Amino acid sequence: MASEQYDFDVLVIGAGPGGYVAAIRAAQLGLKTACADSRDTLGGTCLNVGCIPSKAMLHGSELYEEAHDGTLAKWGVDTGTVKLDLGQLHATRLEAVKGLTQGIEFLFKKNKIEWLKGHASFESADTVKVGDPSTGSGRTVRAKNIVIATGSSVTQLPGIAIDQERIVDSTGALELAQVPKRMVVIGGGVIGLELGSVWRRLGAEVTVVEFLDQILPGFDGDVRKEANKILKKQGFEFRLSTKVTKAERKGDTVTLTVEPAEGGKAETLEAAVVLVSIGRKPNTEGLALDKVGIEPNKRGQIETDHQFRTAVPGIWAIGDVIPGPMLAHKAEDEGIAVAENIAGETGIVNENVIPSVVYTMPEIAGVGLTEEEAREGGEVKIGKFPMLANSRAKTNREPDGFVKVIADAKTDRVLGVWMINSVAGTMIGEAAVAMEFGATSEDIAYTCHAHPTHEEALKEAAMAVTGKPIHI
Ligand code: FAD
Ligand code: NAI
Numbered sequence: 001m002a003s004e005q006y007d008f009d010v011l012v013i014g015a016g017p018g019g020y021v022a023a024i025r026a027a028q029l030g031l032k033t034a035c036a037d038s039r040d041t042l043g044g045t046c047l048n049v050g051c052i053p054s055k056a057m058l059h060g061s062e063l064y065e066e067a068h069d070g071t072l073a074k075w076g077v078d079t080g081t082v083k084l085d086l087g088q089l090h091a092t093r094l095e096a097v098k099g100l101t102q103g104i105e106f107l108f109k110k111n112k113i114e115w116l117k118g119h120a121s122f123e124s125a126d127t128v129k130v131g132d133p134s135t136g137s138g139r140t141v142r143a144k145n146i147v148i149a150t151g152s153s154v155t156q157l158p159g160i161a162i163d164q165e166r167i168v169d170s171t172g173a174l175e176l177a178q179v180p181k182r183m184v185v186i187g188g189g190v191i192g193l194e195l196g197s198v199w200r201r202l203g204a205e206v207t208v209v210e211f212l213d214q215i216l217p218g219f220d221g222d223v224r225k226e227a228n229k230i231l232k233k234q235g236f237e238f239r240l241s242t243k244v245t246k247a248e249r250k251g252d253t254v255t256l257t258v259e260p261a262e263g264g265k266a267e268t269l270e271a272a273v274v275l276v277s278i279g280r281k282p283n284t285e286g287l288a289l290d291k292v293g294i295e296p297n298k299r300g301q302i303e304t305d306h307q308f309r310t311a312v313p314g315i316w317a318i319g320d321v322i323p324g325p326m327l328a329h330k331a332e333d334e335g336i337a338v339a340e341n342i343a344g345e346t347g348i349v350n351e352n353v354i355p356s357v358v359y360t361m362p363e364i365a366g367v368g369l370t371e372e373e374a375r376e377g378g379e380v381k382i383g384k385f386p387m388l389a390n391s392r393a394k395t396n397r398e399p400d401g402f403v404k405v406i407a408d409a410k411t412d413r414v415l416g417v418w419m420i421n422s423v424a425g426t427m428i429g430e431a432a433v434a435m436e437f438g439a440t441s442e443d444i445a446y447t448c449h450a451h452p453t454h455e456e457a458l459k460e461a462a463m464a465v466t467g468k469p470i471h472i
Contacts, residue, residue: 011143016044018319018331019149025339027111042104056093061201152280152320180272188215191277220370357425365428368416379409383464392452412440441465
């Protein structure tokens with residue numbers, strides 16, 4: 001029950017995985033809760049234009065490729081002539097989004113959370129106006145606690161205007177009405193590789209232009225190299241240590257000017273579609289943070305303490321808008337923790353154990369420290385096991401990739417686990433649980449794993465830390 005002074009105990013701004021989860025947990029804890037969002041549907045970036053629609057396109061395009069490239073035929077599945085029905089693929093994507101966003105609506109109703117539709121901006125530290133900023137219409141509400149969960153949006157590349165037709169961001173790239181003959185992706189990070197995979201599988205020639213000397217910054221060095229090799233084998237072209245300086249659209253063609261990252265001779269690349277995926281930036285504009293005295297840091301993020309309190313009492317922040325990896329599961333866990341802290345309980349997120357997954361095929365995943373980071377902290381032992389030696393992966397004709405366990409040389413405690421294989425996104429969960437419980441590599445090595453599973457590769461990589469894997 002909110003006190004008479006306030007309309008709500010908790011007002012959450014943003015209904016993405018951070019915000020909607022915070023709202024549900026707050027309501028579960030008996031707090032009178034509202035959640036404001038400027039979109040027409042709940043679920044934020046993740047459900048509407050991020051995690052879910054991208055995974056729908058990845059799944060559909062994978063099935064198409066398997067039918068098309070002879071993978072299914074090898075297993076005795078004769079599909080006859082395979083044709084792509086892109087319209088149907090998009091319809092299935094939209095169905096997934098609709099089902100899940102409506103699911104959140106149902107959960108809001110079930111938990112008696114008020115959904116305030118519109119853009120939210122602060123009037124003061126406990127007062128927010130929610131409405132349409134262009135007309136000034138809206139409703140003003142007071143809340144004892146306000147959680148900023150406004151997420152992030154696409155970083156623009158100066159001088160390259162996104163038209164969502166030929167020069168697109170991730171949202172445009174989910175919705176292309178035709179398979180482009182040639183696609184250039186600017187940025188070899190998670191979005192570039194996932195959405196590049198979708199359109200490559202559907203028939204596009206894909207070139208990735210990456211500023212750094214390797215794809216996937218932040219990932220373990222071995223994994224980055226192996227991912228590059230595997231994706232190249234699939235048909236990706238990588239232009240590393242290269243920057244784009246200009247993009248010009250003439251009719252249906254975009255001409256990009258690129259040059260070495262360090263500067264040097266320029267050349268041009270032509271493409272039917274250019275995807276700009278060079279990162280995302282926190283959404284703080286339009287919140288009128290100046291009215292409450294919150295100043296974002298140099299990266300535009302709102303700083304908080306470990307309980308997700310900002311510098312202003314009663315205002316909290318979680319998800320993509322605060323420092324840390326921009327991941328839906330991190331936002332969700334912070335959503336639970338912030339609500340528990342508001343309710344006077346102890347909400348904690350272990351920032352050292354946040355898994356990261358790239359949903360290419362094979363999948364690429366990691367948790368904890370990379371080998372490079374671990375070596376900076378002291379002596380380490382490494383165990384590596386190739387998927388080629390895992391019976392299930394071999395049987396399934398999925399030989400690419402490996403599992404790597406990084407352990408402290410003295411204590412044997414697992415510091416990080418990195419892997420590439422067809423089910424890495426699922427398998428990394430086991431590594432996260434082990435690390436959360438402070439496991440040693442020996443703990444994983446002596447845990448009985450079902451046979452035949454891909455997970456046995458994690459056990460064998462852990463055994464390899466002490467030099468004793470069985471199958472290599
Ligand atoms: P968001 O999901 O961004 O939600 C914030 C919400 O707040 C939005 O709906 C926004 O419209 C609203 N909002 C902003 N400002 C205001 C305001 N002033 N008033 C009212 N409402 C406001 N992460 C993963 O972990 N796994 C994946 O597979 C994955 N895939 C992705 C694929 C793509 C193409 C993209 C773009 C992202 C992907 N992500 C993925 C990242 C993930 O979507 C984000 O980390 C996650 O959505 C962040 O959650 P959030 O709650 O902080 O913010
Ligand atoms: P990213 O940070 O993953 O990758 C951006 C890439 O662009 C980097 O490799 C960077 O070096 C490169 N780059 C930056 N400026 C450049 C320039 N001018 N020219 C060429 N290359 C340049 O960002 P991305 O892929 O846009 O994704 C944004 C966020 O969304 C990520 O932080 C990620 O956490 C999240 N996301 C997560 C997914 C998942 O968990 N599976 C899927 C998609 C997105």
